[in-house]
Amino acid sequence: MPIRSLMLFVVALMAWTSPAAAYWEYGHETVARIALDHVRPDTRAKIFGLLRQGRLLETPDCPVATIEQTSVWADCIKPLGDRFAYAYSWHYQNVDICKPFDLKSACKDGNCVSAQVERQARLLSDVKVPQRERLMALAFLVHFMGDLAQPMHAGDRGDKGGNEVKANYGLVSGRTNLHSIWDGYLAERAISTPPSGANGLVANLTTEDRARIAAGTVTDWSRESWEASRSQAYTSLLGDPCGEKSVARPTLTEADVQSLIPEVRREILAGGLRLARLLDDALGPEAKAPGQRR
Template structure:
């Protein structure tokens, strides 16, 4: 029996939006962890930049708080211009990088022309560091950065099996089996919810030594780490070899959920601490 029951509203949302990115809970928690671990100077800089949210011209998607900012990049996806064209369609591929989990780690094909999540994280940090960056671009870089670090730490945004990050792999989550449930939506939603809501709270100030240990490495290093976890996610879903035959429908039973929830939880924690590091480097 699952410890956390999914409400009907959540099930309806899953059925309607199977490809939604990491949902609000994951992104907001990553942002809250970061806010708790940046320096006071960085925190003030974040508030100052977000106070210029009107420059984005997206009143439907406010960014007055870091929690709001963390989901802005998803909120603006459906927005269209006067001609009916997507205003932010150019950024769709920035939310992920489909690095093949069944081949040696290589970001080159997944990040062609910088159109992937890790390349955009590095770009946003560069824009925020540059004092000459125009104000609007600065606000946009901040809200993209806050969101994309969360995306990178959802493993199925960092690796896949040529199946759109698990979106094409139908899957059951314990006793829940909506027709459009898939491996990606499970890691975006119910697994992340269970992982984050398990006590104690992830949102707290972490010791300096722990922040330094988790924050070590580069964005590429973190990409490799998430890619490796993506392989584990496939292995858990299909029962053994993450590169083995794919069933028509995978199943995460209670034992598998118990095993993978702490993995998801640790990814959220790492994302928050690493976002804090990048924000301090860019703004502090």
């Protein structure tokens, strides 16, 4: 087989195999690992204590024995149908990128990712809540902070967070779209770029850097992710993020990918450090959580 044909075959094969190990797992796992590595020792001990109660969730095919497994539990349970159907809309918030930032209209009745980040943190912080519910809150919180760090879960232009924007990732095409590129291929590329993995993303950060990145509110983080969807995701692919919708299939080029890698790494890093702060607050002696009423 000619070299070029072989390369095209490998790339096409990656289009079918990469997503299983991409953001849906790799991104969430990296956010979770960063968080676990940066919480206080007492917080870490409480997390492990909850994870040891995994049998309470009664989802044997979706275990939570490790923080990595916990980070993808909320996706793993989706095939269970009616049992967890209520949580489907909790993974995203379709805030229009072509209008002023308006989180309220996208979060009606609390059915959006930012509202659920706050709600799950409150449930986790409440020691009066049964262990099963606190463990579930931990699993949801870890996953949803990963979702919030992914811009295509925060911004939208009437296309289901980019799911309806057909696009190519270099030579990879077919079922790819703007959302799947950011959820999978681009996130995997960014995390695996040296220095790679959770340790690589936090390399050379000072204590002051980590505190600065973790600062802010869930609303602040939502606005930041929404802005990234407009200025990075849509703009890099379409040019004008609010222009006429293209009937063609645009391509995210290698040059585009190279320019986006630092931004994607920063977003995943921020998701992990912010999750660590929420976990320290919720499981700390003051049992703090966003929006908590005293």
